[in-house]
Amino acid sequence: MERQIIHIDSEQCIGCGLCVSTCQEGAIGLVNGKAVLLREDHCDGLGNCLPMCPSGAITFVMREVPAFTHERSDEEPLFSCPGTQVKFKGPHVEETQPQAPSVPQASQLRQWPVQLKLVAPNAGFLDNCDLLIAADCAAFAHGSFHQTFMKDRVTLIGCPKLDNVDYSEKLAEIIAGNKIRSITVARMEVPCCGGLDHAVKRAIAASGKIVPLAVVTISSDGEIL
Numbered sequence: 001m002e003r004q005i006i007h008i009d010s011e012q013c014i015g016c017g018l019c020v021s022t023c024q025e026g027a028i029g030l031v032n033g034k035a036v037l038l039r040e041d042h043c044d045g046l047g048n049c050l051p052m053c054p055s056g057a058i059t060f061v062m063r064e065v066p067a068f069t070h071e072r073s074d075e076e077p078l079f080s081c082p083g084t085q086v087k088f089k090g091p092h093v094e095e096t097q098p099q100a101p102s103v104p105q106a107s108q109l110r111q112w113p114v115q116l117k118l119v120a121p122n123a124g125f126l127d128n129c130d131l132l133i134a135a136d137c138a139a140f141a142h143g144s145f146h147q148t149f150m151k152d153r154v155t156l157i158g159c160p161k162l163d164n165v166d167y168s169e170k171l172a173e174i175i176a177g178n179k180i181r182s183i184t185v186a187r188m189e190v191p192c193c194g195g196l197d198h199a200v201k202r203a204i205a206a207s208g209k210i211v212p213l214a215v216v217t218i219s220s221d222g223e224i225l
Contacts, residue, residue: 004045012057015190019049041066108150116158121173129154134186160195171203182212
């Protein structure tokens with residue numbers, strides 16, 4: 001049948017994922033860092049996702065597609081929370097008995113604050129350290145983030161898309177004014193995260209120092225790419 005449905009321009013999509021979280025029908029997902037209409041029959045054509053897209057990548061089109069259906073099989077949950085065994089199916093929630101919680105691992109956070117915008121460039125914990133600069137989302141995506149990335153490092157976090165600031169200026173102050181043994185950048189695979197490692201590279205160049213740098217990219221599924 002011919003009906004209204006959304007169209008996502010992959011060239012304009014910046015991979016922020018806002019449309020994915022807004023779509024109550026679970027029709028949209030992130031594939032290789034880009035939003036994709038996964039199920040045409042799950043798109044109701046109402047366009048709740050349109051105003052959420054910051055890049056204007058989503059538009060309406062009229063074309064031949066399957067009829068819209070609310071139905072989902074039990075084998076097709078939209079989200080799953082392993083710790084509680086709660087399955088989210090769009091606006092519907094199916095709850096089962098929670099699992100016994102596992103023993104949490106100790107936090108590897110060594111200092112406070114952690115927000116890059118709040119840290120003073122002359123903070124004592126910055127001198128003679130291995131520095132981790134992480135995207136805000138990274139710790140939520142990768143299950144063992146504390147042990148894998150934060151252990152024995154000073155952690156600073158930020159989001160180049162949401163923080164209206166040029167990180168490279170403060171990072172250049174931090175690197176120039178302290179002995180930084182190494183820098184690790186943990187970023188997500190989405191394109192907007194590229195601003196993080198670009199800022200670090202500019203900061204190292206501006207500081208006039210030579211600092212070992214490693215950039216690690218994490219997928220939206222939590223895998224290290």
